Amino acid sequence: MEGLPVVEVIIEPENLDRNRYVRIGEEHTKTLEFEPGKLYVKDRIRPRYALKDKLELPREGEKTVVIAPLPLLPLYKCMFGSTLAAELLIQKYTYHIPFHRQLRQLKDLGVILSESTVNGCFSRLGEALRPLYGRVREIVLSSGYIQADETVLPVISKDKHKAEKEYLWVARSVLDRMHFFHYELGDRKYSVNPVKCVKNIHLCM
Structure with missing residues (x-):
């Protein structure tokens, strides 16, 4: 358990007269505990701006309507963020937990997903990781x-x-x-x- 965060809970004797007692040491009883994970929604809000005067023409290099570009996401039009996508892959390939069991875990966390949604995103994740796979393959075969x-x-x-x-x-x-x-x-x-x-x-x- 070395390296893990430690939460200390001090349990004092009840009705202890501190005028009569002095602390001479302590005993430790350690247990390994677990807190379930959590899901959250990351809402990327991009305000859209337009010229106040609708009759005014945009200047050179300007646009009538301006909005910030969307940051790069792991998968286009996919509800999975990078953290959830990584968690699904880790659970499947490191801990050998199939998707139908992961779906039950996600349901316990408050989100109901279909197998087709997970399988579809999983296939696209594989394609997104193909360049990384190719690089690893290149390094291995050059050894x-x-x-x-x-x-x-x-x-x-x-x-x-x-x-x-x-x-x-x-x-x-x-x-x-x-x-x-x-x-x-x-x-x-x-x-x-x-x-x-x-x-x-x-x-x-």
Whole structure:
């Protein structure tokens, strides 16, 4: 529990005559406590201004109506802010909590969301993070020491309506302490081959 914030609660004896007693020490009983998270709405208010005289023409470089540009958001026209989006991803990939359980947690915090809303924003988040993934992949594959592993996954085929054997790869740069996962249609011919990674890194690029 080192490094966590500490809230001290002092419990004094009742009806203690301090004229007769002196403090000689103290005992500590520590417990780990939890406070539920909270949700809030961030309202970005942008006032819109127009010329007072409607008959006046705007000067050079001016506009009839002026409003501040909207700051960049993680996703265009998405109700998820950056903090909630990050929390959803952390819960899913770090703590392996599926979305339907996260939706129940959000419901307990006072917000009811549909699975389609979360899944739609999640897909767009993946696209938004694609440049970061590409950069991590580039760093890993440029390393002189790479470890790679193949995992077999049973994936339901929508066409055949049954599970098929597909493949997921992970490549890890030992020196950089970075890794990435690779999945391309679950087919080995699209995947990162660890043998090729060792013999010729450029084949993985």
